[in-house]
Amino acid sequence: MYKQRLTKSKYKNKMRMFWTEKWHYELGVDMWTDIITGKVLWTGGGGAFGQRKANELMFGAIEKLILEKKLKKEEADSLRNMLRSADPENVYMAISVISRLKPKKFKQPKNVGCVEELS
Structure with missing residues (x-):
């Protein structure tokens, strides 16, 4: 993920506040x-976002877990492949693995945001 012309130390510094600034805690x-x-399309407190932004956030979460040394690169590659899969069960499994590593990031308080069904 250092492809953005950042050194490893600059990338670590950029990702330091990932959970605080970018993550949506209200989603399970x-x-x-x-x-x-x-x-579905999420239209909650941090503004509306859909599939593309959710993927970016999940891939960012995987990168952050690598930096926190909670995931190995091989495990991260398999999680990325599972997230890219068209099978909802693979996506669910990948997200639940991430949620087991960082359980506080996936709490779901009552009555937050709204969901818009996509057809």
């Missing part, structure tokens, strides 16, 4: 799965 594993598979 099921909701992330629905957004990534394109079933």
Whole structure:
């Protein structure tokens, strides 16, 4: 992920505040799965986002977990491939692995945001 013309130290510095600045804490594993598979569009507190932004956030979360030394690169590659899969079960499994590594990032408080069904 250092392809953005950043050195490793600059990339670490950029990713330091990932969970604080970019992550959406109000979404649970099921909701992330629905957004990534394109079933719903999230229109919550941080603004609306769909499948593309959800994928970017998940890939960013994987990179952050590598930097935190909670994931190995091989494990991260398999998680990325599972997220790219068209099968919702693979996507669900990848997100649940990430949620087991960082359980506080996937809490789901009551009555936050709204979901718009996509057809």
